[in-house]
Amino acid sequence: MKKQLLTVTGILFCISFLMMSQTKPVQNTLKASVERGKKVYTERCLTCHQADGGGVQNMNPPLIKTKWVLGDKTQLITIVLKGLNTxxxxxxxxxxxxxxxxxxxxxxxxxxxxxxxxxxxGNKAKAITSAEVKAVRAKLK
Amino acid sequence: MRQVFHKSFYAALAFSMLSLCACANSDDDSTKRVDVQAGDITLKLPAGFTATVFAENLGSTRHVTVNTNGDVYVKLARLKNGKGILRLRDKNGDGKAEDIMGFGNFAGTGIVVKEGYLYASSDEEVFRYKLDANNNVINPDKPEKIVTGLLSRHEHEAKAIMLDNNGNLYVNIGAYSNACQVLDRQKGSPGMNPCPILDSAGGIWQFKADKLNQTYGDGVRYATGLRNVVGLDWNTQTNSLFVMQHGRDQLHDLFPDMYDTKQSAELPAECMYELHQGSNCGWPYIYYDQFQHKKILAPEFGGDGKKEGGQDAQDPVVAFPGHLAPDGLLFYTGNKFPEKYKNGAFVVFHGSWNRAPEPQEGYYVVFVPFKDGKPNGNWEVFADGFSGGPQLTASGRAKHRPCGIAQAPDGSIYVTDDNKGTIWKISYKGK
Incomplete structure (x- = not known):
């Protein structure tokens, strides 16, 4: 009985080890980042900024071709980290x-x-890297 | 034998009730709808009704009010050519405004004309203009300041106003918050108990309609526990104030483990309340669940979607689907619409945004029949099609967003749109 349990545990351990070692390294291509970003957007941003990024009349700003989105990266990262109430x-x-x-x-x-x-x-601008986010986060602390 | 008697008795009863219903239905053509082209959209209205564009491209037209001589006043949420109020006159009676005049240097939502005065609000103040014997504004550049210093903090700023028949002015002061969390709309941030916002917002305040420069200390917190009210009207049958609350947002965003996106799109109900001095409608501690027919403890305050709360809070008079954004309310006192509309309530739904990623909904005017001051039957969509079509409704990119409503002396009603600035006149022309 004990032996069986050990074997099962061993197999489970091996499986999880195999799965971990198969986890792909983070893809740094624009396409991969956009794909992952869409998931985050759906979960965190879509309710207010809407599926088309057009925002909501007088309440939640559109994300389409504005200087807030296309302009200064530090300002944009800061808004996500700190929120905005102005x-x-x-x-x-x-x-x-x-x-x-x-x-x-x-x-x-x-x-x-x-x-x-x-x-x-309809936006087109340079990607933002996790190093850039890390740097802004460090400054805000 | 007895059983057989019972069975046949109930069968007969059921049959007679069915035939009664059938009779009522065959007599009632209220379910028939007609398409009416009105400007760049096709409105769906009950048979016998028609709609025309009274004026268009006016700007962000919010609430509307009609004087006894037929003059229409509308408030703009943003100044247009430096003006925040428009007076529209239909000089030749063709159902269109030929004479449009702007005045007032403040933007806002509330506007009510009553007994020789025009009242209008910015997001912090309420003003009034005296009218002369010919119904002209006497001093359009110098209104009297009736109320000042009201809170306006980035959320629910619009100060909707209403007057009773006793010299009182009612002002909505919306809560600058979704659910009174320590950090507004922040996932994981707890609800503040007691909610400090309720001291100075999240309710209806009562002021004197003719006293200058009043502020919080001069007014009375008439009703509390109301997150935000835009549509409101004085019911002359019950002699009481009825309001439409904008219910809370983001149950799924903030509590994804308790509410899926569909539940979050439908909950909580948008509620109609009848208010009296001291009324408490329960925000932020509870919300009304129109499926369970219960006041449910808000998750920020320990709720789980099932636990009830708000024993001290009143129940709504009518509960509508979530997030439709009721921005206009009118009790119809005219004689020109069919009998069933008399003293009933028209509610204007501005349309949702907080249903995403589910399809958006609203952008229509509904009707609730009333009898003896209480709802008498189910609500129904009265005027639909403002969005421009089902796809524009679902995406939330509606062409027009209906907002204000007012009754004209000729018994027709006006409905405004704050997206493109159209005002429609809806009349009954008979079968």
Whole structure:
């Protein structure tokens, strides 16, 4: 009985070891980052900014071709890490709703979701790397 | 034998009830709908009704009010050409406004005309303008300031207003929060108990309609536990204030283990409440679940989707599907619509955003029949099609977003749209 248990445990251990060793290293291509970022977007951003990135009238700002998304990377990363409660004005329209902080996401998740946003909804801008997120996070602490 | 009698008795009863229903149905054509082209959309209305575009491209037209002479006043959420109020006159009675005049240098939502005064709100203040004997605004650049210093903090800023027949002004002060968490809309942040927001927001305040420069200390917190109210009306039958609450958002985003996206799209109910002084509607501690017909303890305050709460909070008069955003309320007191509309409630739903990733919903006007001051039968969609089609409804990219509603002296109603600035006039022309 004891032996059997040991064998089962051993097999399980081997399986999990094999699975771990098969985990792919993080792909750094734009395509891979955008794909991972879309998942984060769906989970964290979609309710307010909507599936098409168009936001909600007077409440949640659009993410389409604005300087907030396409401009300064540090500012963009800071918004995700700290949230925003001052409202923003885009094309003379004020968007008031509070954005929560998403600092609980990993550096890679934040890099991915921002890369996704910067390369979706008609946007085209350079990817954001997890190193860049890490650097901004360190400064904010 | 007895059993047989019972059986046949019940069968007969059931049969007679069925035939009664059938009779009622065959007489009632309220379910028939007609398509009416009105500007760039086709409105679906009950048979016998028609709609025309009264005015369009006005800006962000929010609430609307009609004077006894037929003048229409509408409030703009954003200034247009520096003006925040428009007066629209249909001089030749063709159902279109030919004479449009702007005044007022503040943006906002609330507007009510009553007994020679026009009241209008910004997001912090309420003003009034005196009208002369010919119904013209006497001093359009110098309104009296009735209320000042109201909180406006990035969420639920609109100060919807209403007057009773006793010289009182009611002002919604929306909660600057979704569910009174320590950190608004932050996953994992607990609810504050007691909720400190309720001291100065999250309710309806009552002020004197004719006293200048009132602020919190001069007013009364008339009703509390209301997250945000935009649609509201004074019911002259019950002599009481009815309001439509915008229910809380993001049950799934904040508590994914308790609510899936579908539940989060449908919950909680958008509620109609009848208020009296001291009313408490329960926000943020509870929400109303229209499927369980219960006040459910909010998850930020220890709820799990099933635990009840709010023993001290009142029940809604009507519970509508979640997130439809009721922005207008009107009790119809006219004589021009069929009898069933008399004293019933029209509710204007601005349309949802918080249903994503599920399809969005709303962008229509519904009707709730009332009898003796209480709902009498189910609500139904009265005017649909403002979005421009089912796909534009589902995506939330509606062409028009209905907002305000008002009754004209001729018995028709006006409905505004704050997306493109259209005002429709809906009338009954008979069968």
């Amino acid at each position: 409202g923003v004005v885009i094309d003379d329209i004020e968007y008031h709703n509070v954005m929560a902080s998403h600092a609980d996401l990993t550096d890679l998740q934040i890099a991915d979701v921002l890369t996704y946003v910067r390369n979706s909804f």
